Amino acid sequence: MEGGFLDGRHALVTGGGSGIGAAIARALAEAGAEVTVTGRRAGALEALAAAGTGLHPQVMDVTDETSVAAATAAAVAARGPVAIHVANAGIAEGAAIHKTGLADWRRIMATNLDGAFLSIRESLRTMRGGDWGRVIAVSSIAGLRGLKGAAAYSASKHGMVGLIRGLAADYAGGPITFNALCPGYVDTDIVTRNSASIAIRTGLTETEARAAMIARNAHGRLIAPDEIARAALWLCGPGSGSVNGQAIGIAGGET
Known part of the structure; x- marks a missing residue:
């Protein structure tokens, strides 16, 4: 794919201050998108934005509905309706289920699953009136199979895949696609x-x-973060319109 194929598109990436989110944000910007990069750490977002063009920092806490709504509205006011949403914000914690307190369970769900729901919902409200859109959730190989010692994390990542498949069914035949990337250890x-x-x-x-x-x-x-970024870029590229409702494993052959 040639650079510039996303010219004029507004992308919003959650959890973009480092790791996979930062790699995806950079790849989208290099392809021409204007990318709102969100996260809780303003310093990390500002450092990322300063290192490239087309990257715009925006503080957002995906566990806070008011924060998600306000941050998305600010991004839309500055750069127009969201055309690409990447729900990447997440935490990875493991513990035996008999040692997992309700507060720990809710913290994992609030970030990984509630955060995906809230951020996708707000971006989708602006995306629905357009003629093209891409929603990508960064789940995990734990969203396709159980991960030993991490039942709560596995449940949250399975939930993300279910959310994406449900949305793909809701919007089937339209211009917006919904897919999940499911990496192994990155x-x-x-x-x-x-x-x-x-x-x-x-x-x-x-x-x-x-x-x-x-x-x-x-x-x-x-797995290198750029490998995940390239998969996200492919889902936004030419000829990707028939890829919808998929949970794509990126784990070196593991299923």
Whole structure:
């Protein structure tokens, strides 16, 4: 795909201050989109925006309905209706279910599932009147199968896939498509943090915990954030209109 094929499109990416979200935001901007990059950390968003063109920072807390509505409205006022929405904001925490308190469960759901619902809903309200739209949720391989030791996280990511499939059914035949990307372990700060968490829970060293996560990717390596970004870009590119309601695994062959 040639650069510029998204010229004039307004994209909104949640959780875009680092990792997968930042990679997707940069890729969309390089393809010509004006990208509203949202997250809770203003400093990280501003640093990302300063490093490239077409990137616009906007503080948003996806767990707060008022914040999502206000931030989306501000982005639309500045750059027009949203044409591409990437629901990427999320947290990855693991714990045995008998050690998972209701507050922990609700925190995971509030960010991963409620955040996807709220942010997609607000962008979709502006997208519905257009003749083209793309909604992409960044789920996880845990949205396709259960992840051992992370039942709450798996449930939230399965929920994201269900949300996308329901929306695809609702809007089938129209100009908007809805798809989910389901990566395995990606080389981001989340893997680093989880290595420490797993080490504490299991008695492994952090190096051993990291190696165990890498081994769960069928091709034996961590996935680069840019690989996820390229998949998102493909869903926004020419010839993607018949790809709808899909949960696309990006895990080196794992199903």
